[in-house]
Each structure stands twice: as C-alpha cells, then as structure tokens.
Amino acid sequence: MLGINEIKKIIPHRFPMLLLDRVEELIPGDTATAYKAVSYNEPFFQGHYPEKPVMPGVLIIEALAQTGAVAILSCEKYKGKLVYFGGITKARFRKPVEPGCILKLITKITKMKGPVGVGEAKAYVGDDLVAEGELTFFLQ
Template identity: 55%
Template sequence: MLQLNSNEIAQILPHRYPFALVDRIVDGEAGVFAKGIKCVSVGEPMFCGHFPTQHVMPGVLIIEAMAQVGAVAILSVPENKGKIAFFGGIKNARFRHKVIPGDVLEMTCTLTKQRGPVGIGEAKATVNGKVVASAELTFAIGNEE
C-alpha cells in the first residue's frame, strides 16, 4: 500500500513549488494505481491571475495534479526509480465542477495499459465525493537527462 507525505513524493517526482501539486498519497499499489490529495489554498500563486475576483483552480492544473498522482504510481516500481514520467497525451478530459480555495481535491489514477516505456492511466478528481474532472492520461517514462 502506497502512503507518502510531501517529502516522500519529492523523492519520486521532480516537481517543486509552485508545480508540486500533490500534498499526500493516501492509497495505492506501485505500478497499479495511486490516490492522492491536494489541499487547495487561496495563497497559491495561480489565484493571483485565475481569476482575481473569483478564484478557480485552472483545469490544466487539475489535469497536471492527476498526472502527478499517476506518475507516483508508475514511478514507484523499482525498475522506474530515478526516472521521469512525461505527458504523452490527454484524451477525453472533462471538467464538471469548479475547484476553489478550501477544497480538498482527491485524485485517483489507475494504470490501465503499459507497453515498454509508455503507459495509460484513467484519472479522476473529486471534491466532497463529486467528480470535478476526469481524463485518460498517457505517460512516457524517460530518464532525467
């Protein structure tokens, strides 16, 4: 069972502030799936411009956060240690509700296929049990070089 705090996530993912978008991994199985959370705060830089009078987390950052959860799942297997998961594609992205400061974004990414260095994951984000976003994400595993 995967359970990681922000410091442990930073040992797997190269993302740092302001692009470290997962606060904690609360469940998962290496190479299979991961479930993570992000506590959305008004103090984040994205809210300076999106939108100054009505704060809404940008959909592209929700997708990125879901991808980071999936990257933890795929990079947690021993053969991928020290590698990076790059975006290979995004299909069927849907945004159903706004994500605003004070929300706890719960994200799950289940890896459905993998062939060589390429993997596909089904990702979903919820707030208070309601689906706010979903997408099929394609990952390409590469080296940090």
C-alpha cells in the same frame, strides 16, 4: 501514507509545480490516491480569476498526472526515470475547484507497453467528480 518528503523522493516536481500534499493509497505500478488542499495562497489565484478564484483545469490534470507518476515511479523497475505527457483524451471538467477545496486525485495505470503507458484519472471534491481524463505518458 506518504507525506510531502516521501513524495519528493519519488517524483522530481518542486514548488510551485508540486501539486500533491499526501498520498494515502499506493499500489506501485498500478494505482495511487493523492490529496491536494487548495489554498487561496496558490500563485495561480492572483490571475485566475481575481474576482472569482477557480483552480485552472490544466493544473487539476497536472495534479492527476503527478498522482499517476507516483504510482508508476514507485515501481522498482521505473525508479529514477522521468515521466512525460504523451497526450490527454476524454478530459472533462464538471465543477469548479475553489480555495478551501480538498481534491482527491485517483490515477490508475491501465496500460503499459514498453516505455509508454495510459492512466485513467479522476478528481473529486467530496463525493463530486470535478474532472477526469485519460492520460498517455512515456518514461525516459
């Protein structure tokens, strides 16, 4: 299991954009399973939405991308590189994520060709699939 300090050694994200709390499963270069405890104190809840706080879907996708970044950047040959979004396809948001939820984030790298790769990503709250998508990325 990786805690916040170990995650910060792998990916460059920092507050307020570091959206992972821990990584429980990791196969370097292949798959990562991470968790994010969604707190009412998150800065985005001030405006999204004050009367009914909901985590923005783009931030769920970002958390999934960070999970994939942990998977790929923990691979020895990619250490120290940066991962950038290349595209998002098949994104679906199935249920709202509210304060108090624990997001389970799973990203599996399904294709790598040179510096470009694709990851299959799914986010759950409990047993419920709340978001999913196919993330294209490139390393630099």
